[in-house]
Structure formats: C-alpha cells, structure tokens
Amino acid sequence: MWRFIGIRLLQAIPVILVVITVTFFLVRVAPGGPFSAEKAVLPEVKAALEAQYRLDLPLFQQYVAYLGDLAQGEFGPSFKYPGRSVNELIGAGLPVTAELGLYALLVAVVIGGIAGVIAALKPNTAQDYIPMTAAMIGICMPSFLLGPLLVLVFGIYLDWLPVSGWGDIPGDKILPAITLGSAYAAYIARLSRAGMLEVMSQDYIRTARAKGLPEWQVVVKHGLRGGLIPVVAFLGPAFAGLLAGSFVVETIFQIPGLGRFYVQAAFNRDYTMILGTTVFLSTLIVLFNLLSDILAAWMNPRLRAQFGEN
Amino acid sequence: MINTVSRLLAALLVTTFLAACTGGESNVEIGNREGILHFGNGSEPQGLDPHVVTGVPENKIVRSLFEGLAVKNPWTLEPEPGVAESWDISEDGRVYTFYLNPEAKWSNGEPVTAGDYVWSWNRALHPAMGNQYAYMLFPVVNAQAFASKQIEDFSQVGVKALDERTLQVTLNEATPYFLQLMDHYSTFAVHPETILKHGKMTDRYTKWTRVGNMVNNGPFNLKEWKLNRRIVVEKSDTYWDRDKVRLNGVVYYPTENIVSEERMFRVGQLHTTGTVPLDKIPVYQAMENTPYVQSPYLGTYYYLINTNREPLTDVRVRRALSLAIDRVKLNDTVLQKSNFPAYSITPPGTMGYQPPKLFDYDPELARSLLADAGYPDGEGWPEVELVYNTSEGHRKIAVALQQMWKDVLNIKITIANQEWKVYLDSVDTMNFDIARRGWIGDYVDPNNFLDLFITDGGNNNTGFANPRYDDLILNLAPQADTQEERFRLFYEAETLLMEQMPILPIYTYTNKKLKHPSVRDMPSNLMDSLNLKYVWLDADWDKGAEK
Numbered sequence: 044m045w046r047f048i049g050i051r052l053l054q055a056i057p058v059i060l061v062v063i064t065v066t067f068f069l070v071r072v073a074p075g076g077p078f079s080a081e082k083a084v085l086p087e088v089k090a091a092l093e094a095q096y097r098l099d100l101p102l103f104q105q106y107v108a109y110l111g112d113l114a115q116g117e118f119g120p121s122f123k124y125p126g127r128s129v130n131e132l133i134g135a136g137l138p139v140t141a142e143l144g145l146y147a148l149l150v151a152v153v154i155g156g157i158a159g160v161i162a163a164l165k166p167n168t169a170q171d172y173i174p175m176t177a178a179m180i181g182i183c184m185p186s187f188l189l190g191p192l193l194v195l196v197f198g199i200y201l202d203w204l205p206v207s208g209w210g211d212i213p214g215d216k217i218l219p220a221i222t223l224g225s226a227y228a229a230y231i232a233r234l235s236r237a238g239m240l241e242v243m244s245q246d247y248i249r250t251a252r253a254k255g256l257p258e259w260q261v262v263v264k265h266g267l268r269g270g271l272i273p274v275v276a277f278l279g280p281a282f283a284g285l286l287a288g289s290f291v292v293e294t295i296f297q298i299p300g301l302g303r304f305y306v307q308a309a310f311n312r313d314y315t316m317i318l319g320t321t322v323f324l325s326t327l328i329v330l331f332n333l334l335s336d337i338l339a340a341w342m343n344p345r346l347r348a349q350f351g352e353n
Numbered sequence: 354m355i356n357t358v359s360r361l362l363a364a365l366l367v368t369t370f371l372a373a374c375t376g377g378e379s380n381v382e383i384g385n386r387e388g389i390l391h392f393g394n395g396s397e398p399q400g401l402d403p404h405v406v407t408g409v410p411e412n413k414i415v416r417s418l419f420e421g422l423a424v425k426n427p428w429t430l431e432p433e434p435g436v437a438e439s440w441d442i443s444e445d446g447r448v449y450t451f452y453l454n455p456e457a458k459w460s461n462g463e464p465v466t467a468g469d470y471v472w473s474w475n476r477a478l479h480p481a482m483g484n485q486y487a488y489m490l491f492p493v494v495n496a497q498a499f500a501s502k503q504i505e506d507f508s509q510v511g512v513k514a515l516d517e518r519t520l521q522v523t524l525n526e527a528t529p530y531f532l533q534l535m536d537h538y539s540t541f542a543v544h545p546e547t548i549l550k551h552g553k554m555t556d557r558y559t560k561w562t563r564v565g566n567m568v569n570n571g572p573f574n575l576k577e578w579k580l581n582r583r584i585v586v587e588k589s590d591t592y593w594d595r596d597k598v599r600l601n602g603v604v605y606y607p608t609e610n611i612v613s614e615e616r617m618f619r620v621g622q623l624h625t626t627g628t629v630p631l632d633k634i635p636v637y638q639a640m641e642n643t644p645y646v647q648s649p650y651l652g653t654y655y656y657l658i659n660t661n662r663e664p665l666t667d668v669r670v671r672r673a674l675s676l677a678i679d680r681v682k683l684n685d686t687v688l689q690k691s692n693f694p695a696y697s698i699t700p701p702g703t704m705g706y707q708p709p710k711l712f713d714y715d716p717e718l719a720r721s722l723l724a725d726a727g728y729p730d731g732e733g734w735p736e737v738e739l740v741y742n743t744s745e746g747h748r749k750i751a752v753a754l755q756q757m758w759k760d761v762l763n764i765k766i767t768i769a770n771q772e773w774k775v776y777l778d779s780v781d782t783m784n785f786d787i788a789r790r791g792w793i794g795d796y797v798d799p800n801n802f803l804d805l806f807i808t809d810g811g812n813n814n815t816g817f818a819n820p821r822y823d824d825l826i827l828n829l830a831p832q833a834d835t836q837e838e839r840f841r842l843f844y845e846a847e848t849l850l851m852e853q854m855p856i857l858p859i860y861t862y863t864n865k866k867l868k869h870p871s872v873r874d875m876p877s878n879l880m881d882s883l884n885l886k887y888v889w890l891d892a893d894w895d896k897g898a899e900k
C-alpha cells in the first residue's frame with residue numbers, strides 16, 4: 044500500500060513540473076502585459092514597474108528564479124494587488140472555496156445518491172425515469188442559468204434567502220451550494236444507479252435475500268457498499284473540479300473564493316497569480332485523484348487483498 | 354449506516370434552510386438606523402496606497418481615508434479647503450502657497466505638515482515608484498524631469514516647505530485646473546514614518562495599507578478589509594472637520610457582477626450601486642419614485658481611426674463614416690436613451706466650454722464624400738475591421754454602426770471583439786483599422802481631452818499629427834491671459850480636430866446608479882466625485898408615505 048502511494052507521488056512531480064513550465068511560457072505569449080493600461084504609461088514608469096517584478100530579466104532567468112521561489116514554497120507577489128503575495132491571496136480564497144465545495148459535494152452526494160439508488164431499485168419504471176430525467180436536466184443546466192433562476196425564485200420573489208454574499212447574512216451559503224452541487228448531483232445519480240444495478244444482480248445479494256433479510260437491509264447493508272464504489276472514485280476528481288470550477292458560482296453570488304481570483308488573474312495578466320493558482324490547483328487535483336484511488340481500493344476487498352500481498 | 358448519515362445530513366440541511374427563512378432586517382434598514390452606508394463599489398480595489406492605485410473603485414475608498422490639500426465641493430466641483438485651510442495664488446498664476454490647517458491631523462494624532470507633502474510628492478514622482486498617475490503633478494516645475502530621470506535631485510522640483518504649515522508650489526505656467534488636481538489621490542500626502550516602518554519609500558509591495566498599520570488623514574479610518582468580500586471604514590475622531598461627518602461608517606462591496614449588484618440593491622443589501630445593467634434601465638425609468646439616477650459624466654465614447662491605413666488615410670472616407678452614423682437613433686434605441694449623442698471629443702459644458710458641432714447625421718453628404726474618395730456606392734471598398742474590447746454593450750453599438758454603414762454607404766465593415774489586454778495591446782501598437790475607445794476626464798478642463806491628440810501623444814493612437822493643433826494646445830492656450838481667450842484657442846483646436854476626423858465621437862457618458870431614497874446629500878456631478886463627509890442617511894425617509 045505505501046509503495047503504491049509512494050510511486051504515485053513520485054509520478055506526480057514531473058506532471059506538476061510540466062504544468063508549471065507550460066503555464067509559465069504560455070501566459071507570456073498572450074498579448075498585453077500586467078501593466079498595460081487604458082491611459083498611456085510613461086516609459087520610465089513602466090520600466091520601474093517591470094524592474095520591481097523582475098520582468099526586466101531575460102525570460103529564462105525569470106523562469107529559473109520562479110522555480111527557485113517555488114522550491115521555497117513562495118508563489119511571489121501579485122502584480123494586480125500590490126502588497127499582497129499570491130500565497131496570501133490563495134490563503135484568503137481557498138477556505139471559502141473549500142467550504143463551498145464541501146457543501147456542494149454534500150448536496151451532490153445526498154441528492155444524487157438517493158436519487159440513483161431509488162432509480163436502480165425499480166429499473167425501467169417511472170421510479171427510474173423520473174429521477175434520471177431530472178439528472179439529465181441537471182447535467183445539461185449550466186450553473187450560470189440555474190444560479191440566477193434560484194436567486195429569482197428564492198431570493199427575490201419568495202424573499203427567503205439572500206441573493207449574494209458569503210457568511211454575511213444567515214442562509215447566504217444555501218443557494219450557492221445547491222447551484223454548484225446540482226450538476227454533480229446529477230452525475231452521482233447516474234453513477235450510483237449504474238453501480239447499484241450491477242451490484243443488485245450479484246449472487247451475494249441473492250444470498251442476502253434468500254437469508255430472508257428485509258429489502259431495505261439488503262440495499263443498505265449489502266448493496267450500497269459495492270454500488271457506491273464508482274461514486275467514491277468520482278468524489279476525488281469531483282472535489283478538485285469543484286475547487287477549480289466554482290468561479291461561475293462565485294461570480295454569480297459574489298463569493299470571495301479562489302475561483303474569482305483565478306479568473307481575474309487571467310484577465311489581468313497577473314502572471315504570478317495565474318501560475319500560483321494553476322500550480323496549486325493542479326497539485327490538488329493530482330492529490331485528490333490519488334486519494335480517491337486509495338479510498339476505492341480500501342472499499343474494494345479484491346483490490347485490498349492485492350495490496351496486502353505486496 | 355451510510356443512509357443514517359445521509360438522513361442526518363439532509364435533516365441538517367433542512368434546518369439551516371429553515372433557520373435562514375426567518376427573515377429580518379435588511380442591510381439598508383440596519384444601516385439607516387446606525388448610520389452605516391452600504392456601497393456597491395464595482396470591484397476589489399488593487400490596493401489602498403494613493404501612489405500606487407489607479408481605478409475608480411480605489412478612488413472611492415482612498416478619498417474617504419485620505420484628504421487632499423483642496424477638495425472638490427460635490428455640488429459645484431469648486432475647490433474648498435481640505436488639509437489646506439486657505440491658499441494664495443501669485444499674480445502670474447504660477448506660484449501657489451498653501452496654508453495648512455493646524456487641526457489637520459494624521460489618524461495617529463500627529464499634525465499633517467508641509468514636509469509630509471514634500472516627502473509624499475517625492476514618492477509620487479519617484480521613477481522607482483512606478484506611479485501611473487505621476488503625470489498629475491507634471492504642471493509643477495521639474496516634476497516631469499524628475500519622474501523621467503532627467504534630474505535626480507528632488508530639491509530642484511518646485512515644491513518647498515516654507516515652514517511646518519506653509520507649502521509653496523511653483524508651476525511651469527499658469528494652470529487653471531491645478532487646484533482640482535489637489536483632490537486627486539496621486540497628489541495626496543502619506544505618512545512618511547508609517548511607510549518607512551514597513552519598507553522603503555518607493556516599495557509598492559509593503560503592508561502599510563493593512564488594517565492596524567495604516568495611518569491616514571481623511572474623514573474615515575480603515576476598520577476591516579476582507580478580500581473580495583468587503584472593506585469597512587469608520588468615522589475618524591482625529592479628522593479636522595469631524596463635526597461635519599454624519600455617517601458612522603461605510604461598507605464597500607466589490608460588486609463586479611453588475612447583474613448581482615442590481616439584485617442586491619433590490620433586496621436591500623445595498624444603498625447605492627456603481628452602475629445599472631443596460632436592459633434594466635427602461636424598467637427603472639418607468640418606475641414611479643425611481644431609485645434610478647442618471648446624470649452627465651465627464652467622458653466620451655468614441656472610435657479611433659488609424660489614419661495611417663488605407664482607405665482611412667483619406668479624410669473624405671473618415672468624414673463619410675462619421676456622417677453616416679445616426680447618433681440620435683443609436684442613443685434612443687440601442688442605448689435606451691441613457692447617454693447623449695456626441696459630435697466632438699470634449700463633453701459639452703466642461704467648465705463652461707462648448708465644443709464645436711461641425712456636422713450632423715447626413716446620409717446624402719456621406720455618400721457623395723465616399724464617391725469623391727473613389728468608392729461610389731461602396732464599389733471597390735476594401736476590407737476594414739472594427740475592434741472593440743469584449744462587452745455586450747460595445748458589441749451592440751458596433752453591430753448597430755455596422756448596419757448604418759451598410760445601409761447608408763453600402764460598405765462592409767467587419768467587427769471583432771478582443772479580450773481586454775489584447776485590445777489594449779492592439780490600440781497601443783496601432784494594430785487596428787477602427788477601434789473603440791473611451792476617455793474619462795481626470796479633471797474638469799477641455800485640456801484633459803484635447804491634449805490626447807497632440808502629435809505622438811501617448812493616448813493619440815490615431816496617427817493624427819497637426820503642427821497648428823500642437824501649437825494651440827501646448828503653447829498658445831497655456832499662455833492665454835483669460836479663460837475666454839483660452840477657450841477660444843481650444844475651440845479652434847477642436848475645430849481642426851473634427852475637420853480631420855481621426856476619431857468618431859459617438860456619445861457623451863452619463864453616470865447611472867441606483868440610490869436608495871434614504872441616502873441624502875450625495876449629489877450627482879460631472880466627475881462622479883463623491884465626498885462622504887457630507888452624506889447622511891435619513892432613517893425616517895418613508896415617514897408619512899406608508900406607515
């Protein structure tokens with residue numbers, strides 16, 4: 044088991060190095076720089092700005108210097124927000140995005156899991172079609188449509204929930220969590236349906252039924268464990284995806300998360316911020332993928348046995 | 354077991370949901386009672402260092418924390434005392450002597466001194482500082498030379514502390530708008546010891562503007578700064594004019610999504626918004642007792658023409674393009690009557706100056722001009738492209754003009770959007786045929802618009818070069834004895850400009866916002882200049898109306 048984790052971690056290093064290198068040079072190719080502005084800037088001013096951020100050095104030297112900073116865990120100063128380091132900006136945005144991602148994942152697992160299991164119990168009946176159609180709509184409905192719709196209904200017409208903010212007004216976390224979670228709920232519904240369908244036709248389920256267990260015990264005790272493996276395998280990438288992909292929801296609800304910084308950084312040509320968030324998020328994605336592999340292995344007795352032998 | 358957990362979680366979700374539905378007072382209601390203004394401020398400020406920042410949202414916050422020597426009155430825009438309680442201007446208009454208010458204090462209780470100003474202007478102009486608004490101080494003797502490293506000795510720059518409370522500033526020439534510049538943040542004083550405590554004088558990257566570190570001299574102090582969430586300022590008890598300040602605090606929200614901002618206003622989360630989405634304007638305009646406020650704004654929306662590229666090198670082509678635009682129709686339809694049609698670069702009424710209006714919508718003349726230039730009924734018209742920075746509003750205008758050119762001149766102009774920084778690069782390197790542009794005045798004076806088009810000016814971007822024009826703007830107007838004479842010279846220059854038509858003026862901007870009826874003494878003005886020291890909230894604004 045440890046060897047498996049060790050090998051996977053070692054494999055991650057070149058992946059992340061490639062991400063850093065490609066991102067570093069790609070952002071420099073994009074037209075316009077961090078200090079281009081609508082009103083013309085004096086050449087002396089521009090030179091001073093570039094010198095303050097090492098942009099006057101040859102590109103390769105900048106790259107080496109950046110790698111040196113990274114090795115010390117420093118993402119460097121933000122170009123757009125003088126006086127803020129990228130570490131600080133990520134530190135400010137990450138807890139918010141992580142919290143939002145966690146709630147969204149809860150929404151997704153609870154709603155999606157229940158819908159998928161219900162559908163799988165009576166395949167090809169109304170009990171299957173209705174939640175699966177809803178799931179299809181959920182996948183197709185982009186958050187930039189669902190979010191404003193929810194706001195209109197629950198925020199403005201019914202006036203039950205705040206229309207924006209994060210932790211300022213009670214209840215302002217509900218709509219963003221639902222908006223972000225719903226698409227994932229839909230995926231999870233389909234995954235858990237498929238998983239459950241497969242498991243429920245296995246011999247050991249028939250055995251459980253033959254023992255005379257009530258149906259709900261068969262489902263909960265014997266079915267879910269195997270049926271939800273695909274969902275667990277999906278959770279890692281899903282959480283990473285939620286972290287990296289929450290910017291639309293963050294923009295709609297004015298949530299001070301990482302996603303908004305990330306997108307703004309690209310528009311602002313905030314080189315260090317683009318690099319910092321990209322490196323940070325790709326590391327997270329690699330780690331979460333690893334984590335869900337481990338979890339899936341732990342849940343699957345056959346795989347667990349393999350690791351045991353090693 | 355998993356099911357028990359999920360049931361628990363579902364129950365938890367339902368309870369939080371129900372707890373949230375209890376309703377309660379809105380920000381606006383609480384704010385009205387406690388004297389706290391909830392202000393939609395566009396975006397997260399880059400920072401709060403007056404010599405570093407450049408944007409409008411930054412301006413709104415910085416001017417509540419800091420105060421200049423003289424401040425624009427929000428009703429009249431006339432300068433009134435700020436840190437300086439009075440000032441003298443020499444006979445020739447070149448020497449300004451500011452007498453600092455002895456009560457003007459930093460938030461740590463120390464007095465604001467003339468020496469602080471000399472130090473701060475040194476910082477603002479220092480080449481290593483990278484201050485993009487350093488040019489605000491260029492009317493001062495040798496300021497430009499110092500900023501562009503031609504001289505290194507700051508004592509040669511025309512600013513002297515005669516004593517603790519007397520600051521003398523010498524200008525290159527009489528500059529009628531100089532006092533206005535004293536209300537621009539790039540000319541503000543900062544507290545030297547505080548800056549030096551956190552870094553070098555010219556460091557952009559220090560923590561002196563953080564909560565608890567900042568020392569400032571304005572009507573409010575920084576209380577809370579949560580990134581991308583809110584900035585809270587509270588009334589200062591060291592500010593010299595504190596008795597006049599009626600708000601207890603202001604909460605600034607980074608509302609960059611203007612659709613969300615409008616929703617926040619609707620449910621009482623904001624007192625005022627920074628702007629209004631275009632498609633909501635007719636709805637608000639039709640409303641009785643509307644919170645919608647629209648007022649003229651010192652800015653012009655126009656298209657740049659690259660006069661170095663065929664066929665736009667021909668003035669007849671440029672004029673034909675301009676005359677084929679029905680600006681009134683554009684404003685009435687696409688723009689929802691939310692602006693004013695423009696026929697010149699300077700907004701009408703800038704300090705009493707009226708720009709020339711040399712042309713109007715004239716399809717006949719436009720067609721004959723184009724025919725004279727060799728393209729009768731659009732025959733043989735080459736490919737011409739119009740670029741704009743990605744935005745729904747710019748796109749609508751570009752599409753409308755494309756159609757007008759097609760209808761009137763029978764020519765095809767393709768339109769292309771570019772992401773903001775790409776667009777800036779195109780404009781800067783003049784890599785375009787026609788490009789969208791907007792200019793918002795830094796100070797109320799025609800000079801601020803007309804000096805854009807001097808030969809090789811940094812913001813000219815059209816290739817327009819005219820020696821007479823340069824002479825009028827750079828030499829003759831600054832030497833003019835009277836304002837009437839000065840305006841006459843500006844008028845001549847602008848006539849020259851609009852005859853050559855290197856730009857297509859489209860509309861004069863207006864300021865649009867939503868303002869809750871409880872907000873008092875926050876007048877609209879040409880600069881959208883906000884002075885929060887006058888603003889107050891009327892908790893009884895609806896007395897008699899409903900209850």
